[in-house]
Amino acid sequence: MWAELLPIGRHPDSGGYRRYAWTPADAECRVWFKEQAEGRGLAYEVDRNGNQWAWLGDPAEGDAVVTGSHLDSVPDGGAFDGPLGVVSAFAALDELRLRNATFDRPLGIVNFGDEEGARFGLACVGSRLASGQLTVEQAHRLTDGDGITLPKAMAAAGYDPDAIGADPERLARIGAFVELHVEQGRALDLSGDQVGIASSIWPHGRWRFDFRGEANHAGTTRLADRRDPMPTYAETVLAARREAELAGAVATFGKISVEPNGVNAIPSLVRGWLDSRAPGQEALDAVLDGITRSAREYADAHGIDLDVTRESFTPVVEFDHALRDELGRLLGRDTGLTVPVLGTGAGHDAGILSGAVPTAMLFVRNPTGVSHSPAESATEDDCVAGVRALADVLEGLTRR
Incomplete structure (x- = not known):
């Protein structure tokens, strides 16, 4: 067989x-x-x-x-x-x-x-x-x-x-x-x-994080003038690791979608999917709250719009x-x-x-x-x- x-x-x-x-x-x-x-x-x-x-x-x-x-x-x-x-x-x-x-x-x-x-x-x-x-x-x-x-x-x-x-x-x-x-x-x-x-x-679930910025030329746009969602997404990935370690849980951004997805283009949208699991509901809530809070702080600081959507959850x-x-x-x-x-x-x-x-x-x-x-x-x-x-x-x- x-x-x-x-x-x-x-x-x-x-x-x-x-x-x-x-x-x-x-x-x-x-x-x-x-x-x-x-x-x-x-x-x-x-x-x-x-x-x-x-x-x-x-x-x-x-x-x-x-x-x-x-x-x-x-x-x-x-x-x-x-x-x-x-x-x-x-x-x-x-x-x-x-x-x-x-x-x-x-x-x-x-x-x-x-x-x-x-x-x-x-x-x-x-x-x-x-x-x-x-x-x-x-x-x-x-x-x-x-x-x-x-x-x-x-x-x-x-x-x-x-x-x-x-x-x-x-x-x-x-x-x-x-x-x-x-x-x-x-x-x-x-x-x-x-x-x-x-x-x-x-308990475990999946959440979609949509980071929306502004597409622009990678070679001619000053760093100070950019609304680039990618660094905010990257900071959020690191926050997920940090929050999971603190709670004795796991958190993974394992899937990402980028628009317009060009090597020489600043992204207008970075969409990342978070999978997080924890020994108990309280720990899972703490992980998600910590990740979301950090993501919003990073987004606000760099002019990025953020939407977080829960796509699935199992208690x-x-x-x-x-x-x-x-x-x-x-x-x-x-x-x-x-x-x-x-x-x-x-x-x-x-x-x-x-x-x-x-x-x-x-x-x-x-x-x-x-x-x-x-x-x-x-x-x-x-x-x-x-x-x-x-x-x-x-x-x-x-x-x-």
Whole structure:
């Protein structure tokens, strides 16, 4: 499975993946998922929001146990973020069949669409739509860098954009959702454990900073006469680093757009996107307030207009404590070992669904801690340990 999936959407120069929503690479991943499902005799379906499902048993019975993740990527992302959870879901089912396991509850595998938000700028679109956290109107206003709207992209890929929306009946059938994911950090590597359990997801959001100045000639305009938004943006980037360090948080300006974007032209507009995450809401608020305050001070001092727009936000997610404890019990049942419980600063579909469905997460060790990069990795032994852990969890949860 892993070998079949690896070439899809891989860029020959960077070695990273560009599996963006509703593109040919995304379509290839979807074909792969369908083939994996049908090859195992699972009932395959696509919901109104483009999320793919594979079922063992009838989901209409309710109280289903579901696992899976996503197959899309960030720009030039790694091979493991998302796909490891989907591949491991199918592999865990194979393992359970080898064990001759019996299932008292329906078992589902899911591929959520557009989790990374690389194309339209909003993460977890598929799960947000299903859970009602993203309205049809909001979704229809999403556009990519080329001005293509989400509805147009979906239609071009053969899906009905007018059918999207909240799907409470489908979510009501799910009794538990467990997402396996490569760890995005080095906590397991430092502790020497192959697998961990998630405790919570830090609150996090994305904000757009628009710095507006005045375009002019780079060679003939005196420094004193310039309304150049770029230095103000640069000062704001440094402020973000400073405020994050003070709060024990993280803050990143990882995307920038410049107009008119000429080497010999003073910019008229610098637009930067901030991603910030913190252990708690109070710390996140402090970071954003500090960055915004500094940005406005710099802007006022240099005649720059500034607009700050929140594009997305997810509050702290505490995974279902009873389900989390049950995972720990199931994984330690035969070994007597205690599986480490970790917090994470990364968002996931499991976090989005947590308001409607009991959710939990398993992490697989990442020896470097690198993620969202071609250098992202996990050893085969650790991946196999993750599959076996997921199989243990699914076997326990599907027994009434």
